[in-house]
Amino acid sequence: MKIGLLAGSGKLPLEFLKSASKQGYETVLFAIKGITDPGIYGSADRVYEIEPFKLGRFLSFVKKERPDKMAILGKVEHSEALSFKNLDFKAVTFLFSLKDKRAEAIIGGIIREIGKLGIEVVDPTPFLSHLLPAQGVLIGKLTRDIEKDVEFGFRIAKEIATLDIGQTVVVKKGVVVAVEGIEGTDRCIERAAELAGKGFVVCKAARKNQDMRIDVPTIGVNTIEKIGSLGGKALCIEADKTFIIDKDEVIRKAKNFGVMVIAV
Amino acid sequence: MKIGLLAGSGKLPLEFLKSASKQGYETVLFAIKGITDPGIYGSADRVYEIEPFKLGRFLSFVKKERPDKMAILGKVEHSEALSFKNLDFKAVTFLFSLKDKRAEAIIGGIIREIGKLGIEVVDPTPFLSHLLPAQGVLIGKLTRDIEKDVEFGFRIAKEIATLDIGQTVVVKKGVVVAVEGIEGTDRCIERAAELAGKGFVVCKAARKNQDMRIDVPTIGVNTIEKIGSLGGKALCIEADKTFIIDKDEVIRKAKNFGVMVIAV
Numbered sequence A, B: 001m002k003i004g005l006l007a008g009s010g011k012l013p014l015e016f017l018k019s020a021s022k023q024g025y026e027t028v029l030f031a032i033k034g035i036t037d038p039g040i041y042g043s044a045d046r047v048y049e050i051e052p053f054k055l056g057r058f059l060s061f062v063k064k065e066r067p068d069k070m071a072i073l074g075k076v077e078h079s080e081a082l083s084f085k086n087l088d089f090k091a092v093t094f095l096f097s098l099k100d101k102r103a104e105a106i107i108g109g110i111i112r113e114i115g116k117l118g119i120e121v122v123d124p125t126p127f128l129s130h131l132l133p134a135q136g137v138l139i140g141k142l143t144r145d146i147e148k149d150v151e152f153g154f155r156i157a158k159e160i161a162t163l164d165i166g167q168t169v170v171v172k173k174g175v176v177v178a179v180e181g182i183e184g185t186d187r188c189i190e191r192a193a194e195l196a197g198k199g200f201v202v203c204k205a206a207r208k209n210q211d212m213r214i215d216v217p218t219i220g221v222n223t224i225e226k227i228g229s230l231g232g233k234a235l236c237i238e239a240d241k242t243f244i245i246d247k248d249e250v251i252r253k254a255k256n257f258g259v260m261v262i263a264v
Helices: A012-022 A038-043 A055-065 A089-097 A103-116 A144-162 A185-196 A221-229 A247-257 B012-022 B038-043 B055-065 B089-097 B103-116 B144-162 B185-196 B221-229 B247-257
Strands: A002-007 A026-032 A046-050 A069-073 A136-139 A168-172 A175-179 A201-204 A234-237 A260-263 B002-007 B026-032 B046-050 B069-073 B136-139 B168-172 B175-179 B201-204 B234-237 B260-263
Touching (some): A002 A012, A002 A055, A012 A038, A012 A069, A055 A089, A069 A103, A089 A103, A136 A247, A144 A168, A144 A175, A144 A234, A168 A185, A221 A234, A221 A247, A247 A260, B002 B055, B012 B038, B012 B069, B026 B055, B046 B055, B055 B089, B055 B103, B089 B103, B136 B247, B144 B168, B144 B234, B168 B185, B185 B201, B185 B221, B221 B234
Parallel strands (some): A002 A026, A002 A069, A026 A046, A201 A234, A234 A260, B002 B069, B234 B260
Antiparallel strands (some): A136 A260, A168 A201, B136 B260, B168 B175
């Protein structure tokens, strides 16, 4: 069995390649130049490097390889999608066909384009289930104050995520301090700290009816460092629908910073 | 007939006092020190100045005056609500009784507190209907590009407003660039310009089932200056549910900057 991977940045693509290889798959990596970490190229059986937004070129590589299945993983900064430079003809046509340019529309559209070649894009979580936390407190102590903000913030984050705006909402004492747009989670947290000072709670949620093939929430050591160094009190993520990269290190850092982590 | 006004900042309170006086009302202004513009004190028949967050003191003044009706108008920066300094006992009790601290909850709570004194808080729009735009293009030309972003952005702004997060969403080419949290409209627009460059569209919406007594969207000359100076393309507001302060000057400025203004 041959599985293809269209990879953005971050460590999820590497985790996927290792897991798929271990399960006996032949792996083909479609890497995006300047975005995919070249350090993972060695973990795939074959690599195609594509310039960003060269959709026609990408599809022709997929057609040539004809993997049995495809997966899409990793981050493409939402803000990069705004520049839209160096589009090939296929990409232009593709973008015009979208109703809007939010993550779900764009990745959903790519899934359809791959589907037109007769190749199915599959849910990658069977290869990554070890990264998905179960419900519960991962580290720290749930006080009544945190609990209230977690409950409130998570509900709002869920709505924001479902609108396909961003996944992160920062709250403090029942006030929505900051909502993530295209600036990304880190800058959203920085803004919140600047506006509200210490003691904020960061909530990250998946969409209602999250398609696990599309843009699944992901956290890692840097998320905790950002929250901890700015005086945040807690991080709330969604159980079974958030990838935690380097979980042990995440928990160690969270403990050091005194940041509570909870999966709801 | 005596009407009371609890006034935040901005020019809406002045417009209200002038209009109520013209309609023959005796006006009592409850001004918030450091927030309400003292320049409007002269337009009221009587003035009480209250320190911010001295809710007990405010209610005792209202009780003493016993106006036939009350209105609440003007801005209290959402971020100020986070500081919660100098609360009196009543305010502490009040804040603890709220399920969260969003604008709707806070102002709704104050309306209930005033209601307990047997005084009704009324919709101020009968005094301000000259500030509410009808549906249509106020200035500029609606291109197909702007139309698409207006349609998309307004729909999202409506959801955000209904969640009582903020009223403003900035979009560009089908991407939600920035969502207003507690930082206010201006800083949301600045962030959007920084992230997405020129050509963005600012959409401001009222909540679904907007209670016209609570935090009605308001724009003025500064809104247009902000958008225009940063290269924004259009401002979309909600017809009949957005106050335009200094409408003539707003339209003149928008024309100069080449910013289109549309009420949908």
